[in-house]
Amino acid sequence: MIPTITAAAMLAEGVDDAEGDLAQAIKAIIGDRPLLLAMDLHGNITPEMCASCDGVFAFDTNPHVDAYERGLQSAECLRQIFAGELRPVVGHAHPPMMPPTINMRTAEGPMVELFALAREWEAKPGVINVSIFGGFPYCDFPWGGTSIVTTADGDPALAKVCSDAIADRAWAIRQQFRKRIPSPVEDDHRRQFYRPWSCGPGDAVEHGYDRGD
Ligand SMILES: [Zn+2]
Numbered sequence: 001m002i003p004t005i006t007a008a009a010m011l012a013e014g015v016d017d018a019e020g021d022l023a024q025a026i027k028a029i030i031g032d033r034p035l036l037l038a039m040d041l042h043g044n045i046t047p048e049m050c051a052s053c054d055g056v057f058a059f060d061t062n063p064h065v066d067a068y069e070r071g072l073q074s075a076e077c078l079r080q081i082f083a084g085e086l087r088p089v090v091g092h093a094h095p096p097m098m099p100p101t102i103n104m105r106t107a108e109g110p111m112v113e114l115f116a117l118a119r120e121w122e123a124k125p126g127v128i129n130v131s132i133f134g135g136f137p138y139c140d141f142p143w144g145g146t147s148i149v150t151t152a153d154g155d156p157a158l159a160k161v162c163s164d165a166i167a168d169r170a171w172a173i174r175q176q177f178r179k180r181i182p183s184p185v186e187d188d189h190r191r192q193f194y195r196p197w198s199c200g201p202g203d204a205v206e207h208g209y210d211r212g213d
Contacts, residue, residue, distance in 0.1 A: 008043025008058075009136035009144075016141050020048030027052045034081050034088075036074040040064065042101060042136040045147035047092060054081070055088040055151040058131030060115065062106045077128060077151075088128055091150045091159025093167035098145035099177030104134035110176035117169055121162045126153045130162060132170075146170055 012018040027035055036055040039045075041062050050056070057074045060066055080086040103109050111134065118130035128151040135145040148166045152159035 008037075008039040008045060008049070008133070009139055011139055011141060017046045017048055017143065019043075020046040020052065023049050023052035034078060036078055036088075038067070038070045038074045039131070039133075041104070041106075041132070041134055043133045043147070044135050044139055044141055044144045045092060045094070045133050045149055046143045050090045050092040050149060053090060055128065056090055056131050056149040057129050057151070058133055058149070060106065060118075060132075062104050062111070062134070073129065086128065087154040088151050089154060089156045089159055091152065091156060091161070091163045093148045093160070093163035094143065095146055095148075095167040095171040095174075097171060097174045097177075098137040099134055099174065100137060100179060101134065102181070103177050103179040110170075110173050113173065114166060114170055117166050121150070121166070124158075124162075126155050126158050127151075127162060128153055130166065132166065 008019050010018040012021075015021050023035065023037065034054040035052065036057065037049065037053045038057045039059070041059045041064065043058065045056075055074065055077050057070045057077070059070055077086060077088060081088065099110075104111055106112065106115055111132070114132050118132055121127050121130050131149045131151075133147040133149065135147065137144055146167070148163040148170070150159040150162040152162070
């Protein structure tokens, strides 16, 4: 009966799927008692993670401002499990795409369409949560990249169909995730054009990690 919040993109020396390994270890201890995972939208999701838990609740925002709400949602799911009102199951789809994190904002860009689809599916009977993971592409890891994870009430086929449908749409619009970034020289020219009075140092963002976190 443990709701946990993890980044879901952790690698460890000798263990590629560190959080899947952690979930399996927790499940081995708690047995049939429920394990719910609240995770970062940039998570790289594995079959082991999904098989070890009873529900997944990813952040719906990037930059992430809804960790509290997703924690509450998972806690409410836990309450309903204990009340005998829900028997959640998880369905996972992993389209073969690894989009850059710089274009995973949820207020604009291709994520908007995918989250709109998720909300449509969540309005259907039996769908508890649809989590869209853009993934974290800077991990050298077979399961890196996009995943869709659906938590449904007692219906694994529904969970899988929902995840597959949104994964198909993500694959269809995959080119929209590509984003051209100006080179440092281009950017310097642009800066001088817009701010010709500026002769001080410029600003630069190193995007080796992700700015939404
Ligand atoms: Zn993140």
